Every structure is written in C-alpha cells, then in structure tokens.
Amino acid sequence: MPHVITQPCCGDASCVYACPVNCIHPTPDEPGFATAEMLYIDPDSCVDCGACVTACPVGAIVPDHRIPLGQERFTDVNAEHFADQPPSTVRFPVDALWRKPLAPIGKPQAFNGLPDPMRVAIVGSGPSAMYAADELLKHRQVQVTMFERLSEPFGLARFGVAPDHQATRSVVNLFDTIAAHPRLQILLNSPVGTDLTLDQLRAEFDAVLWAGGAPTDRRLDIPGVELPGVQSATSAVGWYNGHPDFRDAAPSLSAERAVVIGNGNVALDVARILTADPNRLADTDIAPAALAALRDSALREVVVVGRRGPEHGAFTLPELVGLADGSARVWVDPEELRGVDVAPLDNREDAEKVALLREIAARPRPAEPYLRLAFGLTPQRVLGTERVTGMRFVRTGTDEVVDLETSLVFTAIGYRGRPIPGLPFDDARGTVANVAGRVCVDQEPVPGLYVTGWIKRGPTGFIGTNKTDSAETVANLLADADTGVLPRRPALATR
Known part of the structure; x- marks a missing residue:
C-alpha cells in the first residue's frame, strides 16, 4: 500500500x-x-x-x-x-458511482447577490467556527468578526485534545493560517450574552453564526453523584490542558483506584493520562500543575467501565489501536470477553475492536499504574456518606451486584448543549433548533441566525467532522444572503 x-x-x-x-x-x-x-x-x-x-x-x-x-x-x-x-x-457503495470524480474543494459557488461588504459575526472560535470562517472568506465581499469568551482561540482543538496526542493538536496550525486572513478579526475575552448581547450582534451584522459548542456534560442521574470525589471527565481534561475554567478542578490523586464511567474516547484519554509515565508527558504541553500532581499520584489502577459489552465499546478503533500499540499500560481481564460473539456484528470496526481486546487480554497484566477496561456494568449508585468510598454497579441485564472500592469517580457519558438566551432550544436533543444550520422556530427559519458544530448537530463526530458540517451551514447562509432573505442592517438600508 x-x-x-x-x-x-x-x-x-x-x-x-x-x-x-x-x-x-x-x-x-x-x-x-x-x-x-x-x-x-x-x-x-x-x-x-x-x-x-x-x-x-x-x-x-x-x-x-x-x-x-x-x-x-x-x-x-x-x-x-x-x-x-x-x-x-459493504460500508459504502461499491459501484460505478463509487469512484466518481469529486468536485474540487476550494472553488466557491458564485453568489452574485451578496451584500458588499457583507459582515458576519461568529460566536466561538473552536473548530466549527474556524472551518465556517474559512468557507465564508472564500467570498471577497465577506468580512468575519469572531467573538471568543476565552483569552485563547480554537476551543476543543486547543483545550480538549489530550496532550500526548500532539499530531491531532497540530490542526491548530491550520486554524492559525485561517486566523491570519486579513478579513477575519478574532476578539478574545469577548463573551456574548452579558455585556454584549445577541440582539446587539444581530443589529450590527448581516448574519450571526453561533458556534459555541456543547459545553456541559450529560448528567449521570444516580444517587450519590453529588458526593465529593465525583467529577466530570470534561473537568479533568480541562485541568490537565490548562483550560481557565478548570484550573481549580484538580482531582485528588491520593486514591489507589479511580473509576471512569463511560468508555468513549474522552474516557480513555482521561484514564491514559492518569496512568501515563509523567516523564513522557513532560515533553508535551500538559499544564505544569497537572504534571506535578501526576508525579505525586498514588493511583495504581484506573478502571474504565462501559454499560454494554466489549463488542459495543463507545471508543473508536483508532483510539483503541493507539492504546494497545502505544506506550499506555492497558489490561483487559479475559473473563470480560468470555462468550462474546462477533459473528452477528455488521460493523467491521466493532469486530476489529473485539479482536484487539482479545489480544490485549492475552498479554500479562502490566506494571502499575495501569488502565483496565471493564464491560457490561450499569452504574447504580455512588457509595459513601461524606465523600466517595466506592461505586456500585449491576451486571447489565442481571441482578448481580458489583462493588468497586474507590474514592475518585469520573463521569464520561457525553456532552450536552445548554440553552442560549435568544435562541430556540431543542431540549430533547440538547441543540439549538435548526434545519441544516438555519435557526428555526416551529420549523420556520429565523432570518439572519445560524448554527454550526455540536450546538447544531449534537456532540458527535471528530474535529474534522466540523468541516462538512460548517460548509452546509455556510452554503445556506450565503444562499439566503444571495436571495435577499437576510434582514438589512440600518446602516446598509440608509445608503
């Protein structure tokens, strides 16, 4: 190859x-x-x-x-x-159309009716915002102003990627290039919703595109989850990445065992960092305070617990390959895989994950501290009175109780968007109500308001998924501008 x-x-x-x-x-x-x-x-x-x-x-x-x-x-x-x-x-169509030539990227559709100049405000500066700006700036009439509440741009690309995934973090080099465009202005320390309101942006700009992401965690609704010693995996990620919102979110690493509930990529990131050799992390841009805490850590085992079986792990195959073949100390109890049948699986990636888990399970238990993957356990309650003393699970689909002693629990069951003043919120999906990026009330578009990224589609996909997602929103925004759908700003209407 x-x-x-x-x-x-x-x-x-x-x-x-x-x-x-x-x-x-x-x-x-x-x-x-x-x-x-x-x-x-x-x-x-x-x-x-x-x-x-x-x-x-x-x-x-x-x-x-x-x-x-x-x-x-x-x-x-x-x-x-x-x-x-x-x-x-077959995962995608293998026919005459499968190898059809694709339209070259970078050649923008001609929009002859755009205002000139056309001013667009983008709220947020994460991946979806940067990809949206890149699409907008292909049109010479468009000027973009980006409003970022933090003192540094690029959102999860900067603060959400594990420090030992340096290649993934290098996407910020692309965003640096986009940010240097002369028709793009990024205003840092500029939160929208307090001193600056959405209504003010709508009055000043031809269109407003909200790209604020899904900044909160899905709540694990079980007894005891409010006890000291329980925190979200998101807060741990922010802590070791130096996110200003989570500088005081340092977990207590005096326990010998930590439990991570959920087994998506974020859960594996947290467990891998907590069990990594600090000397390896010293060559990354991990937050200095986090590195110092990890050097003094008493952790011997971090258990990553999934509700479903190993054939349905939420982590991706690339993440598992990186875990198995990299420097991480990872272990799977062979009993976790007993009776698992991959024959019925119609997803090749799931079958490959099971094969790799079996390979890991055949290895000797690694040196401490190590990461252990556990499956088929549904969380029931956090044990303890004044602080966490353990986690109680039941074997999924049975009445068998499984208790794990621990004083440190991380919840990693996904992200969720939160309501934004002035924008219609779909509470069931945790997103701003929209159709293909156009903000909608009762399915009717609100002229001049758009969304992209997780707050548009929900917390799915990866950094690059935002490229096609933002391209869809921008195409609709420009089409609306081209056909005169956008509200006219007073300054333009009086020309």
Missing part, C-alpha cells in the same frame, strides 16, 4: 478532495461518512502521488514504509476496509 491513514485522522476530508483517483473513503457524499471512525485509503487504487499527505491538516497520512512506531497496524486497518465483502455488508 503506497499510503496509509493512521490514528490522528481528524476526518475533515481535505484528503478526499485532494486525491486525484478517489481512493479515500468514505467521502462526504457517501452514507458512511457521518458515522465513520476514520477515513481509509484503498491500497489497490492509491497511485502514490502524495496529494493527500499535503492536504491532511494533522499529518495522519504517511507512506507505508514510513509508518510511525506503534501505528503499523493501520496498514491492515486500511486494507481490510476494502476487502471483498457481500454487498449487504
């Missing part, structure tokens, strides 16, 4: 459009793109041109003879996704 996509894949699909032979899948117009855990290069179609290498913002694509140590498994991961399969199980 000439080129291979490896673990840092962010899914922004720039490589797809750069590829002259359409060998990278799924593409944004294929059904599997929205749920894909990464993108894959077809070894039989790749012509070794290297166009994808240049296009990738996180350095995830490498020639097969230069794969980084610990990433070698991705040669097989890429190839296996293009193996012959019955049509019913």
Whole structure:
C-alpha cells in the first residue's frame, strides 16, 4: 500500500478532495461518512502521488514504509476496509458511482447577490467556527468578526485534545493560517450574552453564526453523584490542558483506584493520562500543575467501565489501536470477553475492536499504574456518606451486584448543549433548533441566525467532522444572503 491513514485522522476530508483517483473513503457524499471512525485509503487504487499527505491538516497520512512506531497496524486497518465483502455488508457503495470524480474543494459557488461588504459575526472560535470562517472568506465581499469568551482561540482543538496526542493538536496550525486572513478579526475575552448581547450582534451584522459548542456534560442521574470525589471527565481534561475554567478542578490523586464511567474516547484519554509515565508527558504541553500532581499520584489502577459489552465499546478503533500499540499500560481481564460473539456484528470496526481486546487480554497484566477496561456494568449508585468510598454497579441485564472500592469517580457519558438566551432550544436533543444550520422556530427559519458544530448537530463526530458540517451551514447562509432573505442592517438600508 503506497499510503496509509493512521490514528490522528481528524476526518475533515481535505484528503478526499485532494486525491486525484478517489481512493479515500468514505467521502462526504457517501452514507458512511457521518458515522465513520476514520477515513481509509484503498491500497489497490492509491497511485502514490502524495496529494493527500499535503492536504491532511494533522499529518495522519504517511507512506507505508514510513509508518510511525506503534501505528503499523493501520496498514491492515486500511486494507481490510476494502476487502471483498457481500454487498449487504459493504460500508459504502461499491459501484460505478463509487469512484466518481469529486468536485474540487476550494472553488466557491458564485453568489452574485451578496451584500458588499457583507459582515458576519461568529460566536466561538473552536473548530466549527474556524472551518465556517474559512468557507465564508472564500467570498471577497465577506468580512468575519469572531467573538471568543476565552483569552485563547480554537476551543476543543486547543483545550480538549489530550496532550500526548500532539499530531491531532497540530490542526491548530491550520486554524492559525485561517486566523491570519486579513478579513477575519478574532476578539478574545469577548463573551456574548452579558455585556454584549445577541440582539446587539444581530443589529450590527448581516448574519450571526453561533458556534459555541456543547459545553456541559450529560448528567449521570444516580444517587450519590453529588458526593465529593465525583467529577466530570470534561473537568479533568480541562485541568490537565490548562483550560481557565478548570484550573481549580484538580482531582485528588491520593486514591489507589479511580473509576471512569463511560468508555468513549474522552474516557480513555482521561484514564491514559492518569496512568501515563509523567516523564513522557513532560515533553508535551500538559499544564505544569497537572504534571506535578501526576508525579505525586498514588493511583495504581484506573478502571474504565462501559454499560454494554466489549463488542459495543463507545471508543473508536483508532483510539483503541493507539492504546494497545502505544506506550499506555492497558489490561483487559479475559473473563470480560468470555462468550462474546462477533459473528452477528455488521460493523467491521466493532469486530476489529473485539479482536484487539482479545489480544490485549492475552498479554500479562502490566506494571502499575495501569488502565483496565471493564464491560457490561450499569452504574447504580455512588457509595459513601461524606465523600466517595466506592461505586456500585449491576451486571447489565442481571441482578448481580458489583462493588468497586474507590474514592475518585469520573463521569464520561457525553456532552450536552445548554440553552442560549435568544435562541430556540431543542431540549430533547440538547441543540439549538435548526434545519441544516438555519435557526428555526416551529420549523420556520429565523432570518439572519445560524448554527454550526455540536450546538447544531449534537456532540458527535471528530474535529474534522466540523468541516462538512460548517460548509452546509455556510452554503445556506450565503444562499439566503444571495436571495435577499437576510434582514438589512440600518446602516446598509440608509445608503
């Protein structure tokens, strides 16, 4: 295979459009793109041109003879996704249209009716905001002002990626390039909703695009969750990344065991950092206070607990590969995998995860501190009176009680958007009510108001998923401007 996509894949699909032979899948117009855990290069179609290498913002694509140590498994991961399969199980259509040429990215649609100048406000400066600005600035009439409440830009790309995932963090280099555009102004320390209101933005700008993300955690609604010693995984991520909101969120690392409830990628990140060799972390940009705390940590085991079985782990295959083949000390009790049958699984990635978990389970238990993956346990209550003393689970689908002694519990069951004054909120989904990025009340668009990112679609996907998501919103915003749907600002109306 000439080129291979490896673990840092962010899914922004720039490589797809750069590829002259359409060998990278799924593409944004294929059904599997929205749920894909990464993108894959077809070894039989790749012509070794290297166009994808240049296009990738996180350095995830490498020639097969230069794969980084610990990433070698991705040669097989890429190839296996293009193996012959019955049509019913193929992840994306294999037919004449499968290799159709894609329209080149970067050539904007012509909009002849845009105001000139056209001023757009973007609230937030995370990945969805930066990708949206990049799309908007392809049109010479557009000027963008971005409002960021923190003192540093780029949101989760800066404060949400684990410090030992330096390749993934390198997407901020792309955002730095976008931020240097002469028609983009980023105003830091500028929260919207207090001194500056949404109504003021609507009066001053032709359109307002809210890209504020989903900043809160889903609540684990069980008894005892308010006890000292329980905190969200998000707060731990913010703490070790130096997020200003979480500088005082340092967990007490005096316990010998910590329990993480939930087993998505964030849960694995937290557990991996808590069990990592501090000397390795010293070469990253982890917050100094967090590194000092980890050097003094008493943790011997961090248990990551999933409600469902190992065949339905919420973590992605690339994250598990990185855990298994990197420097992490990870273990799975072989009993966790007894009786697991992958034959009924129609998702190849899930089957590959189980195979890798079996490989991990066959290894000796690693040196302490280590990360242990546990499955099939449903949380029932946090034990303790004045602070946490343990976690009680039941074996999922049974009445069997399983107690784990601990004084430190992290909840990692997902993110959730919160209501924004002045915007209609869909409480069931935890998003601003919208249709394809147009803010709506009772399904009717509100002229001039748009959303993108997690507050639009919910907390799904990866950093790069925001590229196609923002492109959809921006296309609708520009179409509205082109057809005169946007409200006219007083300054423009009196020209």
